[in-house]
Amino acid sequence: MSTPLTPPSSRTPLWAEITKAAKERRFTLQVCASCATVQYPPREVCRSCLSDRLDWSQVDPDGTVLTCTELHVSSDPFFQNHMPWVMGTVHLDCGPVIFAHLAPGAHKISGHVTMINRLDPSGQGVFIALPKSAHTPPQDFDFADLLTGQNEEGKNS
Amino acid sequence: MTPKSFEGVALVAPVAVPYVRHSDHGAAWFIGRALKSMITTTGLEKSDVDGLAIASFSLAPDTAVVLSEHFGLTPRFLEHIPMGGASGIVALRRAARAIQAGDAEVVACIGGDTMAKGGFADLISNFSRFSTDAVFPYGAAGPNGVFAGITQNYMARYGVTRADFGRVCLSQRRNAQSFPHALLQKPMTMEDYLNARPIAGPLHLFDCVMPCAGADGFLVMSTDRAKKLGQPYAEILSAEELHNAYPEDPIATRGGWALYRDALYDAAGAGPGDMDFLQTYDDYPVIVMMQIEDLGFCAKGEAARFVRETSLDVDGGGLPHNTSGGQLSCGQAGAAGGFLGLVEGLAQVTGQALGQAVSDARIGLVSGYGMVTYDRCLSSAAVIIARGPQ
Numbered sequence: 001m002s003t004p005l006t007p008p009s010s011r012t013p014l015w016a017e018i019t020k021a022a023k024e025r026r027f028t029l030q031v032c033a034s035c036a037t038v039q040y041p042p043r044e045v046c047r048s049c050l051s052d053r054l055d056w057s058q059v060d061p062d063g064t065v066l067t068c069t070e071l072h073v074s075s076d077p078f079f080q081n082h083m084p085w086v087m088g089t090v091h092l093d094c095g096p097v098i099f100a101h102l103a104p105g106a107h108k109i110s111g112h113v114t115m116i117n118r119l120d121p122s123g124q125g126v127f128i129a130l131p132k133s134a135h136t137p138p139q140d141f142d143f144a145d146l147l148t149g150q151n152e153e154g155k156n157s
Numbered sequence: 158m159t160p161k162s163f164e165g166v167a168l169v170a171p172v173a174v175p176y177v178r179h180s181d182h183g184a185a186w187f188i189g190r191a192l193k194s195m196i197t198t199t200g201l202e203k204s205d206v207d208g209l210a211i212a213s214f215s216l217a218p219d220t221a222v223v224l225s226e227h228f229g230l231t232p233r234f235l236e237h238i239p240m241g242g243a244s245g246i247v248a249l250r251r252a253a254r255a256i257q258a259g260d261a262e263v264v265a266c267i268g269g270d271t272m273a274k275g276g277f278a279d280l281i282s283n284f285s286r287f288s289t290d291a292v293f294p295y296g297a298a299g300p301n302g303v304f305a306g307i308t309q310n311y312m313a314r315y316g317v318t319r320a321d322f323g324r325v326c327l328s329q330r331r332n333a334q335s336f337p338h339a340l341l342q343k344p345m346t347m348e349d350y351l352n353a354r355p356i357a358g359p360l361h362l363f364d365c366v367m368p369c370a371g372a373d374g375f376l377v378m379s380t381d382r383a384k385k386l387g388q389p390y391a392e393i394l395s396a397e398e399l400h401n402a403y404p405e406d407p408i409a410t411r412g413g414w415a416l417y418r419d420a421l422y423d424a425a426g427a428g429p430g431d432m433d434f435l436q437t438y439d440d441y442p443v444i445v446m447m448q449i450e451d452l453g454f455c456a457k458g459e460a461a462r463f464v465r466e467t468s469l470d471v472d473g474g475g476l477p478h479n480t481s482g483g484q485l486s487c488g489q490a491g492a493a494g495g496f497l498g499l500v501e502g503l504a505q506v507t508g509q510a511l512g513q514a515v516s517d518a519r520i521g522l523v524s525g526y527g528m529v530t531y532d533r534c535l536s537s538a539a540v541i542i543a544r545g546p547q
Binding site: 040069072100124 | 277282290296297354357408531
């Protein structure tokens with residue numbers, strides 16, 4: 001076998017702070033130093049007041065599932081090997097809408113979730129939404145648990 | 158301030174370069190074939206074309222300016238319009254104003270793209286900065302992943318079923334039967350539609366467009382010039398565009414059309430009931446339904462009922478819609494997808510339809526929707542066109 005497959009690793013330079021935070025298991029987003037608007041996706045100037053003083057800060061990671069999508073087709077070989085894959089959008093209480101991997105138990109529209117930031121097998125930070133009522137404490141959850149969880153769900157169906 | 162009218166502007170020579178699933182040609186081949194076809198149709202010299210408005214993804218890293226060199230043209234008006242599904246109407250608006258201002262006399266508006274094998278995966282992996290960082294790493298599903306969520310939310314909010322979307326898709330497939338360039342013409346039943354393989358969430362195979370290569374375009378000039386050429390032409394009664402409308406909506410349930418439709422109809426002196434046809438941007442059937450609502454053909458959330466009660470077929474006695482079969486049947490030739498409905502609308506009102514003609518089509522509405530850079534498309538556009546005096 002050749003090199004193990006990983007999810008897509010390409011990111012813009014703005015993503016570096018999120019990957020750095022993922023190594024420390026911190027959930028950080030840009031917050032405007034002038035008007036306190038929380039930003040996402042990462043950007044160069046504030047979407048509200050156009051200030052360029054965007055500080056990376058730990059923000060409230062709680063939110064609500066807006067969409068939950070079971071993917072059956074992907075252009076990426078890693079995900080092709082783990083179909084169906086469940087992703088969706090989460091509306092954070094602090095404002096932004098974020099695409100995330102949805103952990104088992106977080107597949108319910110309008111369900112309350114907590115967002116965590118973890119390294120995926122490509123070495124980049126990614127967001128994972130966990131159910132608020134999870135048995136595993138959020139700090140112990142890793143990307144690998146997503147794979148296990150999805151496999152178990154597959155067996156059950 | 159009310160925008161100036163588009164009086165005195167003619168839309169001429171709607172052309173389509175036949176779509177193919179894959180091609181080894183570059184985008185310039187498809188765009189060049191469209192230009193050649195316009196010149197042949199109208200009897201113009203190549204050098205008469207002094208303006209270009211081009212939309213293409215696969216021209217990259219080049220932009221429209223290289224086409225001047227490639228085609229041996231010296232245009233004094235040049236636009237590169239990277240707005241995907243809104244690009245045809247945006248090109249029309251730019252070109253029309255250039256004609257009115259005297260900045261150009263003949264502008265060729267063309268959307269064209271090639272599609273190499275594996276080309277679509279390359280396109281979606283690097284479509285926008287926001288997408289590269291914040292969408293693509295979550296399953297690499299491209300627009301299917303985004304619109305699956307929008308579709309799911311719309312279905313739950315307005316009580317819409319897959320069969321409702323199926324009515325739109327089946328009608329377009331019927332309309333494609335007579336359109337020679339449609340890549341998908343095989344008759345489809347509701348059972349075929351409902352039993353198609355799953356793609357993402359509620360989206361199944363026939364909800365998604367098939368990426369392909371091709372080009373569509375038209376010429377913009379003065380009505381005087383069109384008359385001298387003896388060409389049938391269409392006039393622009395009104396046209397609008399808007400970008401990043403409703404940014405506060407956490408999930409898209411509407412587009413910019415809703416914000417300008419009153420202005421659009423007022424300027425045209427016509428309403429939805431006056432339209433002989435509607436050509437919407439059909440990247441997914443949920444977006445068709447949003448346009449039917451936001452352009453005032455029915456109230457918000459009522460499009461499913463509308464398509465249950467109103468035939469969308471060319472000859473169904475209802476509202477002829479996507480009369481060439483749309484992208485869902487023709488394929489999505491990149492940025493040409495933003496021209497397909499407009500070119501079909503121009504062909505219908507000028508009596509040059511390649512497929513089945515809408516009976517006595519005098520006036521019609523065409524809308525566009527483009528550029529999913531994060532969780533929705535940003536650009537919306539709409540135009541009301543009418544048959545020019547003979």
